[in-house]
Amino acid sequence: MALSVHLLACLLGTGSWVAINGLWVELPLLVPSVPEGWLLPSYLTVVIQLANVGPLLVTLAHRFLPGRLHEVALIYALLCLGGLACLLLAFFWGESSVVGGSRRSVALLALLFCLSLVDCTSSVTFLPYMRRLQPRYLTTYFVGEGLSGLLPGLVALGQGVGVARCVNGSLAGNGTGLQVAYQAPRFSACAFFLFLSGMMAVSLVAFVLLNHLPAARQEHAKEKYQVRLQIESPDSMRVTVEEGPAAHTAFPSSSRSWAQTVFIFGVLAWVNALTNGIMPAVQSYSCLPYGNFAYHLSATLAALANPLACFLGMFLPIRSLVLMGALSLAGSLLACYIMAMAVLSPCPPFLHLPAGVILIVLCWVLFVGTLSYVKLMIGMLLRDEGHCALVWCGAVVQVGSMVGALAIFPVVSVYGLFRSGDPCHSSCPG
Missing domain, CATH: 1.20.1250 (Growth Hormone; Chain: A;)
Structure with a gap:
């Protein structure tokens, strides 16, 4: 049973940064097909920093409204948003619109912001949630977080993204001398984004099981309680036991x-x-x-x-x-x-x-x-x-x-x- 909980904690960790890590390794395939060209990585960097508004709001909520933020519901929302954004990217990443007289990848950038918001906010939601489980599962979560970068990289490697070779430009009809030619991918960017969407779905299922599977609930850490002694009159007193505030x-x-x-x-x-x-x-x-x-x-x-x-x-x-x-x-x-x-x-x-x-x-x-x-x-x-x-x-x-x-x-x-x-x-x- 403990092994199954380790697996679920690992799968939850993979959903933390798999979307943004996947986008970075897929950039060589996206760049030639979008109006921004090689400026797209710079745009992605700016979008990720703008998405830090998510963890800022969560941290402020914990500071000024302790115990009011429903952490589990927020994680459900983040995983659903991440999976939906990856699914939409599979079909709309190449769409562009005219903005200010120039063509821009509006759909791509908007969905990138959604994914960045999910991944950045996961740092202040997934990690605190793991305290509900026994301490040993935190290490497994970090293993999953590491896999969120490794798995998309391996898939992109199998896809053939960014693999280049030197060819004779005169034979290719592009000039003289040796020139860089990038290998055609084995499958499309659409299939890659569908893979990312599937990873987010797996992480969502793992989170559902961590909350509802009996074996997982048995591995939850013991809750801390706060005992209050209230004296109502010289002859009577009341002892109340409250769950939760001590954790915040x-x-x-x-x-x-x-x-x-x-x-x-x-x-x-x-x-x-x-x-x-x-x-x-x-x-x-x-x-x-x-x-x-x-x-x-x-x-x-x-x-x-x-x-x-x-x-x-x-x-x-x-x-x-x-x-x-x-x-x-x-x-x-x-x-x-x-x-x-x-x-x-x-x-x-x-x-x-x-x-x-x-x-x-x-x-x-x-x-x-x-x-x-x-x-x-x-x-x-x-x-x-x-x-x-x-x-x-x-x-x-x-x-x-x-x-x-x-x-x-x-x-x-x-x-x-x-x-x-x-x-x-x-x-x-x-």
Whole structure:
């Protein structure tokens, strides 16, 4: 029975970010067919940041209306909205309308906002909900959250998205010399979005079973009760037992010092700024100089490292703040090497050597795996603090991701400080 609950918790976790992760890996197939072209990733970044209004409203509701927000109903609404938006994307992603004299993908951008709202708000709803279950299921949830990036990536890899080869331009009738030609996908974007819609439906079914399946209800954590003693008169008194308010007490409520609390949330914000905002924007610049194989290998193995790190946490549930700081520093140093390779693109060190491919792939895998384990450690620490701590955990995750994305956006998209190499024409010596 416990195994089935672990599976349901994992499936709920996959519904947290599967839609947006799926959109990112499908972009090479969408870009040639939309009026925005390669500006679409920039639009997507802005839309995701606008969708942070969702977690902001939820956090404010928990702060000023404690106990009033119906968390289960909100999660039902989010999963239904996500599944419906993915379904509509399958049929309307290529539609465009004239806005201000120019053609714009109005339907695509509107549905992207809906999906971003679902995924961003999941950080402050799914995670606090997991406190209703026994502590061991939180780790399984993080495994599912990691799979929300891995599964769409594997499907896109099987689809053949972004796979390029060099062809003779004179033979293709497009000019002279070698030119990049992208492989035709094995199935359409419509089928891919239907897959995402199916993933959201599976997550919705898993959530229904977590709430109503007897085996799952038996695994719910014991509720906290608050006892009130009310003296009505000198000769009579009444004792009342209330369920719930103790779960929404102010944070921090434990013996942990404010310095430790600030350290935990500071590390959480920094780690998410790196993993969700800054480093994904430079992945192509750091890997593509070493070839398409290095890029796809690093993306796939890094996505696999996330759930594997969380799975490791099931057997090594360490809560040491010292180890957390050490791992965060190690992950930051790996990020520095990756960023250096992106800055030196299109001529990074070891360009024509196997060592270059091995180093960049290994750094990406260790970077994602190390910081994923740090996020799991923080989740376990804050799970012990109570419901309010997990709400703030989700809020800080979104704030860190937003700050990271907004910091790197002008560097990459406005000032163009990074340069990508031509995979068919190397201008580097050697």
